[in-house]
Amino acid sequence: MLRSLSQRTWNWLDERLNLDELIAHAKEKTVPIHKHTLWYYLGGMTAFLFFVQVVTGILLLLYYRPSSDNAFESVQFIMTEVHFGWLVRSVHSWGANLMIAAAFAHMFSVYFLRAYRKPRELTWVTGILFLFIALTFGFSGYLLPWNELSFFATKVGTEIAGVIPLVGHFLKRFLRGGEDVTGATLTRFFGWHVAMLPAAAAMLLMAHLFMVQRLGMSSPEESTDGADNPSHGKTMLFFPNFLLRDLVGWLIALGILGALAAIYPWELGVKADPFASAPANIKPEWYFVFMFQTLKILPAKILFMDGEVLGILAFGLAGLVGLLVPFLDTQSGPNRTSLIFTVLGVVALVYMVAMTVIAYI
Amino acid sequence: MEVVSKRTDRRSFLNYLLGTGIGAAVVSFFYPVIKFLIPPRIAEAPTSSVVAAKVGEVAPNTGKVFRFGSKPGILINGPDGSLRAYSATCTHLDCIVQYRPDMQNIWCACHNGRYDLNGLNIAGPPPRPLEVYDVRTRSGEIVVSKKGG
Numbered sequence: 001m002l003r004s005l006s007q008r009t010w011n012w013l014d015e016r017l018n019l020d021e022l023i024a025h026a027k028e029k030t031v032p033i034h035k036h037t038l039w040y041y042l043g044g045m046t047a048f049l050f051f052v053q054v055v056t057g058i059l060l061l062l063y064y065r066p067s068s069d070n071a072f073e074s075v076q077f078i079m080t081e082v083h084f085g086w087l088v089r090s091v092h093s094w095g096a097n098l099m100i101a102a103a104f105a106h107m108f109s110v111y112f113l114r115a116y117r118k119p120r121e122l123t124w125v126t127g128i129l130f131l132f133i134a135l136t137f138g139f140s141g142y143l144l145p146w147n148e149l150s151f152f153a154t155k156v157g158t159e160i161a162g163v164i165p166l167v168g169h170f171l172k173r174f175l176r177g178g179e180d181v182t183g184a185t186l187t188r189f190f191g192w193h194v195a196m197l198p199a200a201a202a203m204l205l206m207a208h209l210f211m212v213q214r215l216g217m218s219s220p221e222e223s224t225d226g227a228d229n230p231s232h233g234k235t236m237l238f239f240p241n242f243l244l245r246d247l248v249g250w251l252i253a254l255g256i257l258g259a260l261a262a263i264y265p266w267e268l269g270v271k272a273d274p275f276a277s278a279p280a281n282i283k284p285e286w287y288f289v290f291m292f293q294t295l296k297i298l299p300a301k302i303l304f305m306d307g308e309v310l311g312i313l314a315f316g317l318a319g320l321v322g323l324l325v326p327f328l329d330t331q332s333g334p335n336r337t338s339l340i341f342t343v344l345g346v347v348a349l350v351y352m353v354a355m356t357v358i359a360y361i
Numbered sequence: 362m363e364v365v366s367k368r369t370d371r372r373s374f375l376n377y378l379l380g381t382g383i384g385a386a387v388v389s390f391f392y393p394v395i396k397f398l399i400p401p402r403i404a405e406a407p408t409s410s411v412v413a414a415k416v417g418e419v420a421p422n423t424g425k426v427f428r429f430g431s432k433p434g435i436l437i438n439g440p441d442g443s444l445r446a447y448s449a450t451c452t453h454l455d456c457i458v459q460y461r462p463d464m465q466n467i468w469c470a471c472h473n474g475r476y477d478l479n480g481l482n483i484a485g486p487p488p489r490p491l492e493v494y495d496v497r498t499r500s501g502e503i504v505v506s507k508k509g510g
Binding site: 152155156158159160162163173174176177178179180184274275276277278279280281282292295296298299300301306307308 | 398399400403426427428431432433435449453454455456457458459469470471472473482485486487488
């Protein structure tokens with residue numbers, strides 16, 4: 001009875017939308033099997049964690065109040081009074097961290113497998129832009145509870161934008177909604193966090209996924225002349241083989257998220273006071289720590305420049321190089337890698353890990 | 362032939378009009394949006410002097426952050442009992458500094474910057490000294506004012 005009803009519904013839709021053709025197309029989609037296949041799951045993992053952020057974020061919107069008088073108290077209310085509020089908020093905070101970790105892992109795996117080569121340059125660019133957006137999500141969301149740590153993190157973060165030569169002061173005022181970090185900054189960050197960034201992220205994600213669908217999975221042996229995946233070599237079907245494996249991964253991720261949220265609920269801290277000293281042991285979120293540690297180590301003056309200006313410009317340049325890697329690396333080909341870019345990647349990874357570790361010990 | 366080129370001329374002229382018209386329309390749509398995003402400047406009465414604390418409120422070898430207009434200031438009662446005041450905004454990246462009785466100097470927790478009791482940057486990343494304010498005592502209150510103010 002139920003089966004015939006669903007069959008009839010399907011037929012009704014298929015008659016109008018020609019869905020069988022789409023299904024036939026999807027059935028042809030394959031994923032190469034080789035020793036690096038495991039890395040293919042990280043992109044889907046990032047997308048899944050982003051989905052978790054969207055759902056928990058929408059839930060938090062029902063109780064959160066974006067003003068310097070109410071923000072802290074409303075998050076306190078969510079954590080203590082709302083049924084499972086502690087769970088939703090903790091999953092949102094932990095999920096943000098896991099998503100950024102997955103995005104970084106995805107980026108480095110794509111980088112070292114040279115999957116950014118022609119014809120996938122734009123897939124790489126949209127991916128890097130998505131990572132930048134994810135970091136901006138992290139930075140703007142961090143302020144929303146309006147606690148001491150987030151207040152100073154925002155002061156420092158926006159001041160960093162302020163030391164950029166020429167446009168710095170304008171940029172700082174634009175980010176802060178005025179000269180200082182105030183309630184105006186909070187409403188601004190809120191607007192970006194819940195409206196502008198999600199819109200931008202959704203568009204980038206769609207473009208990224210469209211290109212992945214269009215071009216198929218990159219394989220390390222693939223040629224760069226635009227030819228299809230090599231017909232030799234083992235493959236598996238995307239539907240259902242790969243997707244079911246994806247689902248197992250997502251289920252595990254959800255389990256880890258729930259466990260983290262239950263065992264280590266996200267702290268709320270002390271309400272921000274714009275006229276109190278910065279607390280000792282202040283640190284940004286771990287994914288900004290390598291930059292934070294660099295700024296801490298740099299001397300006040302390097303040649304004729306302020307140390308922090310030089311550091312910030314260097315990070316900006318590194319980000320730009322990262323974005324443009326597919327256009328800069330002309331050496332990599334099938335079964336051929338570029339020594340310079342391998343070294344650059346290893347140096348970047350080691351630098352980030354080392355600086356982070358130094359900051360925490 | 363001539364007719365055709367005249368036609369193309371007329372067409373390209375119309376295209377030019379249409380293009381510039383659409384361009385101008387787009388600019389006029391986006392101009393208010395961009396201007397909206399830039400925060401307005403709020404006129405603030407410049408503060409030149411405030412009461413930072415009551416006499417005796419800040420014990421020797423401690424400090425207190427106070428409100429100096431919209432910015433934070435720090436009042437320090439030195440180990441020798443002398444009162445000093447500075448801007449509390451770290452010159453490195455805008456954090457708020459504190460007095461460290463154990464080091465007997467001014468410390469910024471954000472990036473480990475240090476200043477001595479003259480406000481001079483002596484260690485860590487701060488590129489410039491802290492702004493120094495004048496301190497006076499008037500009928501039981503400690504009044505802090507800008508230099509020359």
